[in-house]
Amino acid sequence: MAEERGMALVTCTAPVNIAVIKYWGKRDTELILPINSSLSVTLHQDQLRTTTTAAASRDFTEDRLWLNGEEVDAAQPRLQACLREVRRLARKRRGDDDPSPLNLSYKVHVASENNFPTAAGLASSAAGYACLVSALARLYGVEGELSEVARRGSGSACRSMLGGFVQWHRGERPDGRDSVAQQLAPETHWPELRVLILVVSGEKKAVGSTAGMQSSVDTSPLLKYRAEAVVPERLSRMARHIQERDFEGFGQLTMQDSNQFHATCLDTFPPIFYLNDVSRAIIALAHRYNAHHGRTKVAYTFDAGPNAVIFALEDTVPEFVAVLRRSFPPASNGDQFLRGLPVAPVALPEELVAAVVAEPVPGAVRYVLHTQPGPGPQLLRDPERHLLGADGLPRRTA
Incomplete structure (x- = not known):
């Protein structure tokens, strides 16, 4: 001091x-x-x-x-x-x-x-x-x-x-x-775990979290059911997946909980839309990528906004970042598209591109920030x- x-x-x-x-x-x-x-x-x-x-x-x-x-x-x-x-x-x-x-x-x-x-x-x-x-x-x-x-x-x-x-x-x-x-x-417990933040928008949310929460509490029956019947079991399961460093279980439960959270936002009246078309395209991309590999290699979660957070293990990151570049080509800031921890470039197999990459949407993802758990x-x-x-x-x- x-x-x-x-x-x-x-x-x-x-x-x-x-x-x-x-x-x-x-x-x-x-x-x-x-x-x-x-x-x-x-x-x-x-x-x-x-x-x-x-x-x-x-x-x-x-x-x-x-x-x-x-x-x-x-x-x-x-x-x-x-x-x-x-x-x-x-x-x-x-x-x-x-x-x-x-x-x-x-x-x-x-x-x-x-x-x-x-x-x-x-x-x-x-x-x-x-x-x-x-x-x-x-x-x-x-x-x-x-x-x-x-x-x-x-x-x-x-x-x-x-x-x-x-x-x-x-x-x-x-x-x-x-x-x-x-x-x-x-943070040292799972040294292979990595996080990719896909910044879709840096704009202020149309519905702030405080107002959105209160509206959901007042009007969403699904939110009440989720809090009482779903979350307690999910918490114990997620703690076990983390303790065992089980990415398959961790990833699937992360995506399921994100989806249910946004379902409660839709169940709110009037409904709250935090995801946009790009958010939904990222969700679809993650599922196609996992389906191609036959297991959960990436997991998405979205808080109260359109920006995606992707969890993956360290050895998955180079390939998935290459998939993101093909799916959401940088509009003008190619050198600044990937920020944070370095990622080695890789060539994508054509069969993966054919199975996973849909019609590219240039500029839809402003940049990707690569990070990891910290103190x-x-x-x-x-x-x-x-x-x-x-x-x-x-x-x-x-």
């Missing part, structure tokens, strides 16, 4: 997570308590991350927040809920006679940047609130269980507080103290990485 002229300053990074057993719907909208438990994979921050700097000073006159270089309303209830909870924990930890120079009444300045599209169905709020809570906790010297605090900002943010494979427990207590995240396995939030010690300067104002923009 840096301290300058009575100002304390901390910078952290936090990851995106992708749910393979989905969370959709709250039983308590204020505490953000889910109607069902969920399970996710934390993605590596080398490719997808939020960076957040939090500062507190006796000289600040109000809380202020900058997101990707633009100042936004710092009074928003979820941000204030996280700040309130972190301060409560700090007060509890310090006791009445703690001599800490960082007064808990000081206002805070927060700057946050994503290196990926915001509000496009890529779990930006999960990474954002996990990063906010991590930075605030470091700022105030708070340790221990923080996923419950992150959940107050965004439900899925509690899963981004941990690396690897993470389960968010629904919990039973009305105060939400047992609705927390738990790591099932670290939870990280503290940045390099002062050059701070997003706020010594005056507590942004020093650079996204």
Whole structure:
């Protein structure tokens, strides 16, 4: 933590997570308590991350927040809920006679940047609130269980507080103290697992997740059945597939759960359409590819947006990336079509192309990001990485 002229300053990074057993719907909208438990994979921050700097000073006159270089309303209830909870924990930890120079009444300045599209169905709020809570906790010297605090900002943010494979427990207590995240396995558990993010659109969703969830809870009988009868069994099965590194079981269940989640969106009234024609073309392509090989080699999942997340084992990635290039040829950014971890080029057998590649749709996939499971939030010690300067104002923009 840096301290300058009575100002304390901390910078952290936090990851995106992708749910393979989905969370959709709250039983308590204020505490953000889910109607069902969920399970996710934390993605590596080398490719997808939020960076957040939090500062507190006796000289600040109000809380202020900058997101990707633009100042936004710092009074928003979820941000204030996280700040309130972190301060409560700090007060509890310090006791009445703690001599800490960082007064808990000081206002805070927060700057946050994503290196990926915001509000496009890529779990930006999960990474954002996990990063906010991590930075605030470091700022105030708070340790221990923080996923419950992150959940107050965004439900899925509690899963981004941990690396690897993470389960968010629904919990039973009305105060939400047992609705927390738990790591099932670290990111090193399945070293061959890879993730391809197919960015179809970077635009903001037409129906935000919060509004969409509430509408589904109010109107979808399928959602209620899913939460009570389907998800509990799927969670235990998915945990077993992960523990055994069983890609066939993991992949099939991932796709089935994604399909059912979007079925609940269609069962909502009026229906919610997060997938588009390109999303559906990617789904069809994955099934043709698996059918050609006679087993599950790739598995898709879609959150609340049109962008696809494909899971595959490392030795499958070069061939499937080549299939993606043939199916969705880059319109103009050929050199930037594949980003993230490197992928060796391969030649495709003609029989595979004939069986799998339909009519090419140039430019439909903007780019493909290649990544893998990764760790939870990280503290940045390099002062050059701070997003706020010594005056507590942004020093650079996204």
